[in-house]
Amino acid sequence: MDNPPSTSRAGLAPALDAEEDFRRQVRDYCRDELPPAVRRKVLGNLFLSKEDNLAFLRSLAPRGWVAGHWPRVYGGSEWTPLQRFVFEEESMLGGAPWLIPFGVNYVGPVIYTFGSEAQKRRFLPPILASEEWWAQGYSEPGAGSDLAGLKTRAVRDGGHYRVSGQKIWTSYVQWADWMFCLVRTSEEARPQQGISFLLIDMRSPGVTVRPIRTMDGCHHVNEVFLDDVRVPAENLVGEEGRGWTYAKFLLSNERILSAETGRAMRQLAHLKALVASTPSDGIGDRAAFDRRIVQMELKLHTLRAFCLNYARSMDPSQPPGVEASIMKIRGTELQQLISEATLDWLGSSAIAYDPADVNGEEAVSPAGPPDTSGAIREYLHGRASTIYGGSNEIQRNIISKAELGL
Amino acid sequence: MKTRTWSDDTDAALADAAARYLGERYRFDTRQRLDAAAHRFSPACWRDLADMGWFSVATPEAAGGLGLRLSSICLLAEAAGRSLLTEPFVSAGVVAPFIVAQHGSAAQRDLLLPAIHGGEKRVVPVLGQGDAAGLREEAGALHGRQAVAIDLDIADLLLVRTGDDPARATFWIVDPQAAGCRLARYPLLDGRGAATLELEGAPAVRLGEGAGDARAALRLGALATAADSLGAMSAAFELTLDYLKTRRQFGAPLGTYQALQHRAVDMHIALGECRALLEQAVASLQAGAPQAARDVHAAKSVIGEAARRVTQEAIQLHGGIGVTEEYAASHYLRRARVNEQLYGSAEQHFQAFAALAGDAPDAF
Numbered sequence: 136m137d138n139p140p141s142t143s144r145a146g147l148a149p150a151l152d153a154e155e156d157f158r159r160q161v162r163d164y165c166r167d168e169l170p171p172a173v174r175r176k177v178l179g180n181l182f183l184s185k186e187d188n189l190a191f192l193r194s195l196a197p198r199g200w201v202a203g204h205w206p207r208v209y210g211g212s213e214w215t216p217l218q219r220f221v222f223e224e225e226s227m228l229g230g231a232p233w234l235i236p237f238g239v240n241y242v243g244p245v246i247y248t249f250g251s252e253a254q255k256r257r258f259l260p261p262i263l264a265s266e267e268w269w270a271q272g273y274s275e276p277g278a279g280s281d282l283a284g285l286k287t288r289a290v291r292d293g294g295h296y297r298v299s300g301q302k303i304w305t306s307y308v309q310w311a312d313w314m315f316c317l318v319r320t321s322e323e324a325r326p327q328q329g330i331s332f333l334l335i336d337m338r339s340p341g342v343t344v345r346p347i348r349t350m351d352g353c354h355h356v357n358e359v360f361l362d363d364v365r366v367p368a369e370n371l372v373g374e375e376g377r378g379w380t381y382a383k384f385l386l387s388n389e390r391i392l393s394a395e396t397g398r399a400m401r402q403l404a405h406l407k408a409l410v411a412s413t414p415s416d417g418i419g420d421r422a423a424f425d426r427r428i429v430q431m432e433l434k435l436h437t438l439r440a441f442c443l444n445y446a447r448s449m450d451p452s453q454p455p456g457v458e459a460s461i462m463k464i465r466g467t468e469l470q471q472l473i474s475e476a477t478l479d480w481l482g483s484s485a486i487a488y489d490p491a492d493v494n495g496e497e498a499v500s501p502a503g504p505p506d507t508s509g510a511i512r513e514y515l516h517g518r519a520s521t522i523y524g525g526s527n528e529i530q531r532n533i534i535s536k537a538e539l540g541l
Numbered sequence: 542m543k544t545r546t547w548s549d550d551t552d553a554a555l556a557d558a559a560a561r562y563l564g565e566r567y568r569f570d571t572r573q574r575l576d577a578a579a580h581r582f583s584p585a586c587w588r589d590l591a592d593m594g595w596f597s598v599a600t601p602e603a604a605g606g607l608g609l610r611l612s613s614i615c616l617l618a619e620a621a622g623r624s625l626l627t628e629p630f631v632s633a634g635v636v637a638p639f640i641v642a643q644h645g646s647a648a649q650r651d652l653l654l655p656a657i658h659g660g661e662k663r664v665v666p667v668l669g670q671g672d673a674a675g676l677r678e679e680a681g682a683l684h685g686r687q688a689v690a691i692d693l694d695i696a697d698l699l700l701v702r703t704g705d706d707p708a709r710a711t712f713w714i715v716d717p718q719a720a721g722c723r724l725a726r727y728p729l730l731d732g733r734g735a736a737t738l739e740l741e742g743a744p745a746v747r748l749g750e751g752a753g754d755a756r757a758a759l760r761l762g763a764l765a766t767a768a769d770s771l772g773a774m775s776a777a778f779e780l781t782l783d784y785l786k787t788r789r790q791f792g793a794p795l796g797t798y799q800a801l802q803h804r805a806v807d808m809h810i811a812l813g814e815c816r817a818l819l820e821q822a823v824a825s826l827q828a829g830a831p832q833a834a835r836d837v838h839a840a841k842s843v844i845g846e847a848a849r850r851v852t853q854e855a856i857q858l859h860g861g862i863g864v865t866e867e868y869a870a871s872h873y874l875r876r877a878r879v880n881e882q883l884y885g886s887a888e889q890h891f892q893a894f895a896a897l898a899g900d901a902p903d904a905f
Contacts, residue, residue, distance in 0.1 A: 151828070400900060429895040436839050436900050437814045444817040448546075461810050531806040532799070539782055539805055541796040 150447075157218055158225050160198075165229025168194050172496070174230035178401075179498035180509030182353045183232055185268070185310040191232050192265040201263055202239045209247045209255065210263045220446040224439075227397030235307060238262040238269035241385050242315045245332065249373035249381050258313075258334070270308035272316035272335070272359060273382070275301060280529050282317070283326040283379065287361060289318035289333060296320075296333060296366045298341075302359040304523070308344055309357055311337050316361075317382055320375050332378035334370040335361075351515035352490020386525060387455045393524060394442050394466035399435050402473045402513070403428070405506075409480060413504055417482025424480065431472055438465050457538045460530040467520040467527060474514040481507055488512075548612045556616050558593045563624040569869050572625075580627065581734050582695050587628055591660030595630060599639040599761070604650050605658060606638070611823045614761070615768035622772030622880070625872050627733050629663060629692035631765045631883075637664040637700055640758050644712050644749040653698075653714075664714075665696035667738060668759065669703070671882065676703050682721065682742040683713055691883060693717075693736035694726040701738075701745065702755055710755035713745035720744075731875035760834065763841040763884035764822055770848035770880045771815050777855035777873035778808050784859055801858060808854055811847040818843055838894040845887030848877035 165174070170190045176183055195201045204219045205211020214222065227233065234240070243262050246254050261267035278285040287300025298318055308314060314335045321329040335342070341364040347356045373381055407428065418424045445458045478485040484503025492499050492508040500507035521527045535541045547553040566589070572580060590596065598613040600606025607613070614635050621630045638657045641650060641664070656662035667687050669676045676685035683701055693699065699715040699722075717724055721743035724736040785796035785805060795801055822836040830836075852874035856863035863870040881887055 151830075403899075426895075429891065432899050433839060433843065433891065433894060436835075436894075437818055437843055439900055440821040440836075440839075441814050441817040444820055458813070461813055464810065465814075528803070531803045534806045534809060535799075535802040539796075539802075539809060541782075541785060541802045541805060 154217060154221060157221050161222055161225035162229055164195075164198060164200070165226060165231055168197075169226075169229070169231055170194055173232060175498075176496070177230045177232050178405075179506045180493070180513040181496075181498065182351075182494050182512070185307075188232060188235055189265055191234075196263075196265070201265065202243060205239075205243065206247065209243075209259050215446075216449045216451050217443075217446040220442055223395070224397035224400070227395065228400045229397075230401070233395070233398070237271050237306070237311075237315075238267070240388060241271060242269050242313075242334075244388060245315070245372060245381050245385050248384065249332075249377075251369070253369065254334075254372065267312040268307070268310045270305050270311035270314045270337075272302040272305055272308075272314045274304045276303050279304075280526055282382070283330070285317055285319060285330065287316070287318045289320050289331060289366070291320070291368070292365075294368050296368060296371070298333065298335065298361045298364045298366055300361050302361070303347075303356075305344075305357045305359050306355055308337070308359055309346060309354065313337060314359065315372075317378050320378075323376075327379040329376055330378040330382070331375045332372040332381045333366055334372065335364065335366050336370075339364045339366070341365075349516065349519070351493065351512045352488075353494065353512070353516070355516070384454060387459055393459075393520075394438060394462035395470065396435065396439050396442055396466070399438070399466070399469050399473060402470070402477070403431060403435060405510075406473060406477045406480065409477065409504070413480075415480045415482050417479055417485070424476075427476055431469065431476065434465070434469050434472070438462070438469060441465070457534045460525075460533050463524060464527045464530050467517075470520055471517055474510070474517045477510045478514050481510060485511055547616070551607065551610065552612050552616055555594060555598070555613050556620070559595075559617055559620040562589060562593065563620055563626070567624050567626065569625065569872075573867060577728070580732060581728070582628055587660050587663075590628065590630065590634070591658065596634040596638060596660060597658045599635045600642045600654055600658065604642045604654055606642070606654070609639070611761075611764065611827045614765050615819060615823055618765040618768035619772035619775070622769035622876060623776040625732070625773070625869070625876055629665065629695065629733075631762060631769060632665050632692040633657070633663040633696070635765050636666050636758055636762045639761055640666060640700055640712055640755075641748065643757065644753045646749050649714075649748060662697045663692075663695060664698045664700055665690070665692045666758070666762075667693065667699050667701045668755070668762075668884075670759075670885065676701065676740070678703050678711065678713065678745065678747075679742075681745065683715060683740040683745045684742060685740050686738065688737040689729075689735050689882070690738055691729065691733060691735045691879070693724060693738060694734035699738070700748070701740070704752060704755075707755045707759060709752040711752050712748035712755075714748055715740070715743055715745045729879050731872065731879045733879060756834075759884060760826065760837045763890065764819070764826065764837055766880050766883045767815075767822075767841045767844040768819055770844050770877050771812075771819055773873045773876040773880070774815070774844075774848040774851040775812060777852045777870060778805075778812055780869060780873075781805065781808070781855045781858050795858075804854060804858065808851045811851055815840075815844045815847050832897075835894060835897040838890040838897070841885060842887045842890035842894055845877075845881045845890070849874070849881060849887075852877045 173187050173191050192201055199212045203212040203214040203222055207213050239262060246258050275285045289296040289298045314337055316333045316335050317330055318333050319329055320331040323329040341362040343360040345358045346354050349355055442462060481503050484507050487502040488508060488511045489501055493512040498505040498509055547556060595617055597606040598610045602608050618631055638654060641653050657664055667690050672688035674686050696717055699717055701713045701715050702710050704710040715722060721741045723739040726736045728734050785801060786794055788795045818840040822840040825833040825836045855870045859870050862868050
């Protein structure tokens with residue numbers, strides 16, 4: 136047998152150093168360039184306005200990080216999967232908001248992968264410049280987990296489609312200029328066939344948005360009614376009837392973001408700081424609670440090992456595999472564990488909640504430390520994480536079919 | 542399932558030879574027909590493993606080995622767990638040569654290492670873990686007791702650790718035939734064997750000079766044992782998946798029922814997490830990274846717990862056949878349970894993990 140090559144620290148150092156160097160850059164950004172008011176609201180788990188989100192996006196632009204994972208030819212920085220993971224982890228740990236993904240992470244890659252040259256020229260620059268806000272028109276009242284059962288119809292009429300139907304759970308569409316939308320263009324034997332991917336101008340006549348208030352008292356989601364909306368045929372992405380393929384491509388991109396290890400690191404650090412600074416009237420046995428914290432740390436350690444292992448080895452030219460589903464399941468489970476434990480520590484003060492507090496500029500709470508309301512909001516809003524983006528049960532179905540062959 | 546990629550040609554060659562040898566010569570059904578002694582240990586198999594280089598992957602090249610190759614150690618330990626190998630690979634093939642190479646004098650290395658690499662001498666470590674009491678040296682002779690020391694039942698030489706502080710340990714070479722050294726041998730629940738050792742003034746030769754750090758050897762043993770458990774749980778999962786696809790009840794394969802599908806998915810997720818933890822621990826230990834100890838504690842703790850859970854699930858998803866002696870499923874559970882008690886339990890590694898600084902900053 137041949138002698139093995141030396142596997143000293145020197146052999147591994149360049150990759151680790153490059154990763155560490157990029158982590159430092161993201162930390163520098165969070166310290167020096169992330170708008171302090173945004174950072175404060177994020178650390179307090181307050182609801183962010185459209186302006187807050189835009190201020191965050193604009194602060195990323197000078198470093199070329201708005202769409203860092205896009206190809207250079209479309210204005211990105213061609214991040215490796217590892218760089219993308221490191222950016223998401225370090226920025227969220229450092230107090231940056233969740234980057235609302237509909238433009239940069241969802242429709243952008245669909246357009247540059249499947250769209251026409253004219254669509255790329257028209258739609259990609261305003262996404263990069265944060266000039267146009269996008270929303271995602273996927274779910275319908277009768278098509279949630281069973282997305283392929285969607286009924287919104289688009290009928291070709293000369294140079295236009297006429298679109299009628301209803302979308303629901305449409306996040307932040309109240310701020311949107313555009314909505315990408317799955318619509319049915321024909322009835323086929325398999326419901327996945329006959330779906331098309333349309334880009335709809337929210338100013339079009341016949342578009343009505345109705346807010347849905349969620350249990351945290353905030354306005355995240357909406358219903359969108361489409362009543363004979365005329366959409367130019369050039370706003371069809373790719374081929375008619377191939378929308379399901381594009382939607383699956385997009386959803387797999389969505390799931391790789393859902394591990395949110397940086398957010399879990401931040402929330403766990405927040406809990407540990409809370410435990411160190413504030414007595415609890417809700418915890419009987421301190422040792423048992425400390426053990427719960429370590430169990431969450433071990434789950435976080437495991438999730439990070441899984442994500443890093445995947446990010447270091449994945450081929451960026453291939454769509455993400457079922458690993459993305461695993462990250463979604465584990466990331467959201469962990470986030471819910473941490474927010475539950477935080478409320479347990481806060482005890483009686485965690486039932487005092489005025490939604491006006493989390494829609495303000497500063498952390499204030501009727502009882503407990505000032506960031507109590509934010510912790511409650513994080514818990515309430517976090518109940519949705521195991522439902523959206525394909526519920527965790529749907530993720531298990533996907534893994535069962537695609538990976539295990541069951 | 543995706544094909545594995547190996548870190549270099551040596552790993553690829555070791556893995557290929559191991560898979561072929563164990564697949565052809567170490568089949569579960571064939572070995573079930575062996576009597577107890579032949580099942581416990583095969584001298585021919587031991588020689589074959591030596592010939593394939595299994596006992597040379599924990600020794601530096603300068604001392605006649607292939608280098609300290611953690612990736613090789615783990616892939617071979619994983620193959621051992623997968624095949625329910627009863628021969629003492631981790632103890633006599635990995636940890637013992639590592640300790641001799643690390644702590645032995647030049648003369649001791651020259652004497653012992655070639656015999657270990659070649660499979661002529663089975664040197665088995667007694668590390669003072671678990672049920673041990675009073676292991677100590679007085680006037681050049683050893684005293685004390687160690688219960689349930691794995692592989693001691695088939696040891697040619699013992700490597701006994703004294704000293705309560707793992708950072709300041711001394712190792713002693715002991716002949717198990719010597720006066721003052723008593724061994725009570727018994728089987729373990731997975732077909733391997735162990736012994737309880739009573740030392741009452743047993744003559745001993747000190748390995749090297751003065752006290753040394755035993756923690757690296759303990760970490761190596763923990764890591765290799767975790768890899769062994771990963772192999773056992775992988776094999777149990779594959780057996781289960783195959784069963785779900787072929788066994789029919791109520792007119793359909795079991796695998797068409799969503800309740801069972803989701804349980805299989807949870808087993809698959811656990812396997813992926815365990816593999817990631819093992820690879821991270823291998824990488825950080827090999828690189829000498831500051832978080833290496835914490836990574837090893839995480840791997841041994843999580844894999845210990847997950848291996849128990851996955852192999853128990855394997856039995857449950859099989860139904861009645863799963864609890865029988867003649868079927869492999871229960872053997873993986875028993876393997877995992879034995880491994881849990883070696884080189885620190887899941888709980889002990891959990892507490893050691895808790896004692897070290899975390900992934901998240903303590904405060905902003």
